[in-house]
Amino acid sequence: MxxxxxxxxxxxxxxxxxxxxxxxxxxxxxxxxxRELRRRGADVRxxxxxxxTEFITPxxxxxxxxxxxxxxxxxxxxxxxxxxxxxxxxWGDLILVAPATANTLAAMVHGGCDNLLQAxxxxxxxxxxxxxxxxxxxxTHDATQSNLATLKERGVDVIEPGTGPLAxxxxxxxxxxxxxxxxxxxxxxxxxxxxxxxxxVVITAGPTHEPLDAVRFLGNRSSGKMGFxxxxxxxxxxxxxxxxxxxxxxxxxxxxxxxVDVSTAMDMNDAVQKIWPRMDLGIACAAVSDFxxxxxxxxxxxxxxxPPAVELIENPDILAGMGATKQHHQRLVGFALESDDGVxxxxxxxxxKNLDAIVLNSLRDAGAGFGHDTxxxxxxxxxxxxxxxxxxxxxxxAQDLVELWRTTLNP
Numbered sequence: 241m242x243x244x245x246x247x248x249x250x251x252x253x254x255x256x257x258x259x260x261x262x263x264x265x266x267x268x269x270x271x272x273x274x275r276e277l278r279r280r281g282a283d284v285r286x287x288x289x290x291x292x293t294e295f296i297t298p299x300x301x302x303x304x305x306x307x308x309x310x311x312x313x314x315x316x317x318x319x320x321x322x323x324x325x326x327x328x329x330x331w332g333d334l335i336l337v338a339p340a341t342a343n344t345l346a347a348m349v350h351g352g353c354d355n356l357l358q359a360x361x362x363x364x365x366x367x368x369x370x371x372x373x374x375x376x377x378x379x380t381h382d383a384t385q386s387n388l389a390t391l392k393e394r395g396v397d398v399i400e401p402g403t404g405p406l407a408x409x410x411x412x413x414x415x416x417x418x419x420x421x422x423x424x425x426x427x428x429x430x431x432x433x434x435x436x437x438x439x440x441v442v443i444t445a446g447p448t449h450e451p452l453d454a455v456r457f458l459g460n461r462s463s464g465k466m467g468f469x470x471x472x473x474x475x476x477x478x479x480x481x482x483x484x485x486x487x488x489x490x491x492x493x494x495x496x497x498x499x500v501d502v503s504t505a506m507d508m509n510d511a512v513q514k515i516w517p518r519m520d521l522g523i524a525c526a527a528v529s530d531f532x533x534x535x536x537x538x539x540x541x542x543x544x545x546x547p548p549a550v551e552l553i554e555n556p557d558i559l560a561g562m563g564a565t566k567q568h569h570q571r572l573v574g575f576a577l578e579s580d581d582g583v584x585x586x587x588x589x590x591x592x593k594n595l596d597a598i599v600l601n602s603l604r605d606a607g608a609g610f611g612h613d614t615x616x617x618x619x620x621x622x623x624x625x626x627x628x629x630x631x632x633x634x635x636x637x638a639q640d641l642v643e644l645w646r647t648t649l650n651p
Contacts, residue, residue: 251427253281254494255476258332260357261301263291265407266339266373266416271296273338273419274304280423281494285328287311287357289344310356329363330636333476334426337361338399339373339416342384348396349387365639369397369429371422376412399425434478435646441479442519443471444512444526444558446486448505452550453537460527461610464488466575466634467525471496473638477646482519484511486526505529505555516562521651522572524559525599527610531555563594571651574598577610586620596649597621599641607631619644 257277261270277284286301288311298309310328329335337344337357347358348370361368370391378384379401392398399422402415417425431437445467449457464485471483472493480497486508492499500515502508505528516522531552541547559574566572574595576586579602586600601608601617608616608631616631619641625648629640645651 251280251430252277252423255282255426255430256331256333257282257284257426258328258335258360259284259286259305260335260337260340260344260360261286261288261292261296262337262339262341262344262357263289263294264339264341264373264416265295267292267295269416269419270338271300271304273422274301276419276423277426278305280427285310285331287328287360289355289357291341312356328360330365330639332364332366334366334430335361335364335368336371336422336426337368338371338422340370342372342374342378342381342387345370345372345384345387345391349390365643367395367397369399369426371399371416372401372414373416374401374414375406375408376410376414379414380412397429430478434476436474436642436651437478439479439520439651440482440518441474441521441523441651442482442484442512442515443467443474443523444484444486444508444528445471446488446490447527448486448508448529448555449503450505450529450532450555451536452533452541454540456541458529458532459487460529462486462488462527463610464490464526465613466615466638467523468493469634469638470523470525470641473635473642477642479521482515484508484515484526486528505532505558509556509558509561512558512562516565517567520570521645521649522562522566522570523575524562524573525575526558527577528558529555557593559589559595560593566594571596571645571649573645573649576600577603579603583618583620590620590622595622597645605631617641621648 261267274284284305285307286305286309298311302309353359388398399417402417403413404415405411406414446464447460447462449459451457468490471481475481475495483496483499485501487503500511502511532555534551534553562572572595576589576598578585582600582602586598590598598620599617605616607614614631615634615637618628620626
């Protein structure tokens with residue numbers, strides 16, 4: 241068993257930021273902003289309105305963020321390839337509109353959808369921030385101020401503009417905030433204003449390997465992808481995540497606080513017992529072997545040496561142990577992978593192991609379960625409530641689950 245603590249990283253490391261540019265002379269600052277966000281570790285995708293392309297070229301922004309820039313609903317009109325605005329709205333941890341013109345702010349308030357950026361904003365599941373940029377009289381106009389007030393009421397983070405010389409020759413408030421100041425603001429926002437900020441979470445992920453001899457083991461096909469996706473999604477929402485991982489070939493997600501690598505169920509149980517009392521939320525996503533060989537050979541069995549039978553003994557029930565010691569403030573979620581619809585079995589585990597919720601998926605569902613990059617799950621809660629999600633990528637499923645638990649379990 242090994243413990244690896246993630247070294248200190250810039251706050252924006254691994255953050256997925258959709259940077260929206262609108263038609264303002266301040267768009268020239270967005271080049272510096274994009275470079276600054278990347279310097280601080282963010283992964284940036286750029287969406288430009290048609291007006292923005294008149295002030296700065298998509299080629300400039302694409303070069304700075306090392307990704308294609310999106311500015312139209314169709315990527316290739318001749319081939320009929322369209323830009324998936326829904327995918328962009330799901331991908332981001334944050335959408336930042338900088339500069340945000342008076343026209344775009346008004347469209348955001350009234351649900352306008354005249355360009356790709358507005359469509360992305362309407363499809364967004366993540367938080368949104370705007371950095372207004374316009375002339376003094378436009379900024380102070382009652383309509384603009386009313387729109388900004390409405391956006392704030394809806395939870396949009398407004399990064400106040402600065403005061404100084406404006407493109408019109410006037411001097412006053414309306415200058416887009418400086419790129420370094422915007423990046424500082426986002427660092428503070430991610431640190432303090434995320435829904436899981438201050439919450440400590442332990443997640444188990446992957447299989448366990450129970451050795452038979454020096455080279456063979458009992459195990460299963462779990463890849464660990466679902467557990468790692470949950471670790472990534474929770475860390476992105478501000479949680480202090482400890483990831484207890486079985487033998488998998490997956491990199492530690494960004495911002496995960498610490499990772500404990502284990503091999504056997506006994507190792508995983510020992511690690512969880514030490515960690516669980518300090519946690520607010522436990523998520524048991526690992527596919528833990530129920531049994532292990534009673535006797536393990538330290539040498540490799542050769543052909544002819546393999547015993548005719550291998551005695552198995554039960555491993556500790558890690559999830560039941562967590563449920564038995566769960567404190568009043570703690571919340572506990574289990575996973576159940578079944579070969580039938582599994583509802584009865586999941587309901588039994590939910591009650592028997594003192595869980596607050598259990599996530600069920602079935603091997604009957606194509607694309608779900610071990611080895612896939614997608615999953616299809618249902619969540620059962622104490623009291624009989626259940627919520628189902630359609631087949632999605634495991635990261636999208638993780639985002640859905642993290643939001644559902646936030647609103648139902650209040651960890």
